[in-house]
Amino acid sequence: xxxxxxxxxxxxxxxxxxxxxxxxxxxxxxxxxxxxxxxxxxxxxxxxxxxxxxxxxxxxxxxxxxxxxxxxxxxxxxxxxxxxxxxxxxxxxxxxxxxxxxxxxxxxxxxxxxxxxxxxxxxxxxxxxxxxxxxxxxxxxxxxxxxxxxxxxxxxxxxxxxxxxxxxxxxxxxxxxxxxxxxxxxxxxxxxxxxxxxxxxxxxxxxxxxxxxxxxxxxxxxxxxxxxxxxxxxxxxxxxxxxxxxxxxxxxxxxxxxxxxxxxxxxxxxxxxxxxxxxxxxxxxxxxxxxx
Numbered sequence: 001x002x003x004x005x006x007x008x009x010x011x012x013x014x015x016x017x018x019x020x021x022x023x024x025x026x027x028x029x030x031x032x033x034x035x036x037x038x039x040x041x042x043x044x045x046x047x048x049x050x051x052x053x054x055x056x057x058x059x060x061x062x063x064x065x066x067x068x069x070x071x072x073x074x075x076x077x078x079x080x081x082x083x084x085x086x087x088x089x090x091x092x093x094x095x096x097x098x099x100x101x102x103x104x105x106x107x108x109x110x111x112x113x114x115x116x117x118x119x120x121x122x123x124x125x126x127x128x129x130x131x132x133x134x135x136x137x138x139x140x141x142x143x144x145x146x147x148x149x150x151x152x153x154x155x156x157x158x159x160x161x162x163x164x165x166x167x168x169x170x171x172x173x174x175x176x177x178x179x180x181x182x183x184x185x186x187x188x189x190x191x192x193x194x195x196x197x198x199x200x201x202x203x204x205x206x207x208x209x210x211x212x213x214x215x216x217x218x219x220x221x222x223x224x225x226x227x228x229x230x231x232x233x234x235x236x237x238x239x240x241x242x243x244x245x246x247x248x249x250x251x252x253x254x255x256x257x258x259x260x261x262x263x264x265x266x267x268x269x270x271x272x273x274x275x276x277x278x279x280x281x282x283x284x285x286x287x288x289x290x291x292x
Contacts, residue, residue, distance in 0.1 A: 023157035024139075025127075025131075025136050026140055028187065029127070029137060029141075030139075030140040030143045030195070032149075033141055033144030034148070037144070044151075044152070048155050054095075055163060056090070056163060058095070060092060060102075061236065064091040068222045073185075085229075088256045090166045092163070092164060092257075093160075093164075095141050095225060099165075100179070100183060100248075101247050101248045104149045104187045105190060107148050108145055108187050108193075109210075110192050111142065112191075112197055113204060116198050116204045116206075118166065119201075134290045136288065138199075138286040139283075140193055141191070142191045142196055145187055145191040152273035161192065167256070168255060168258060170258050175255065175259075178268040181268075182254075182268070184242055186244070188279060189275040189279070190243065192279050194211075196285055199285060199289050205214060220233060222248060227246065228245065246270045247275075249267050250267035250268060
């Protein structure tokens with residue numbers, strides 16, 4: 001009888017050691033995802049250099065303000081024309097804020113690739129056999145994408161300042177916290193979408209095809225590079241449901257424009273609902289469909 005009792009006591013101890021916390025393992029899995037990033041500096045370099053090249057080459061080469069700067073048009077009139085179109089007399093500043101969305105979109109898109117490789121290499125099967133909640137597996141990849149996005153966006157914003165970003169009249173250092181909050185919400189929602197697309201995928205080629213299909217349409221149907229006011233009506237309708245439009249507008253409200261509190265509230269509300277809806281769907285579908 002004694003060995004049997006000892007065995008039962010041992011089983012009870014083991015059961016007590018198993019955590020039922022839905023966040024169990026989230027920190028360790030998130031750190032694992034980040035290690036694949038910060039231990040490969042070339043990955044960080046490439047992810048940052050692309051938007052920097054866009055800013056340094058495209059942003060400066062597309063000197064739209066220079067079109068109006070000729071002897072026939074007074075400088076004040078030229079700046080007023082630019083401000084009425086872009087909200088700022090400097091197109092580079094307008095586009096530089098859009099590059100923060102550019103970084104967020106591309107970081108979010110490749111978050112889905114991680115779950116495909118984990119499945120193919122067998123790591124996902126091992127994690128699924130542990131007490132770690134399936135929602136924690138999904139959120140570790142979301143939070144990893146968010147952290148990478150914020151770090152990379154911070155670097156891009158610093159480079160933009162060095163290249164001549166002009167801050168708006170209502171800018172304060174606290175506005176930077178608002179910008180990162182915007183990027184957090186946008187990346188959380190977008191990462192959830194791309195992880196949902198990849199949740200049953202076993203081929204990285206499929207995920208790459210999705211990324212290549214959606215990256216430019218998402219950017220060009222938003223206000224990241226040009227204001228939606230000069231777009232055709234059908235394109236403006238699409239931009240109104242594009243989260244990048246709201247994220248970029250909020251960034252410009254905080255960095256470039258005279259802040260419109262009501263419009264900023266609309267931007268944050270849309271992004272908050274967007275992130276909450278797709279994160280919730282992600283938790284539900286991870287329990288239902290996430291498999292080895």
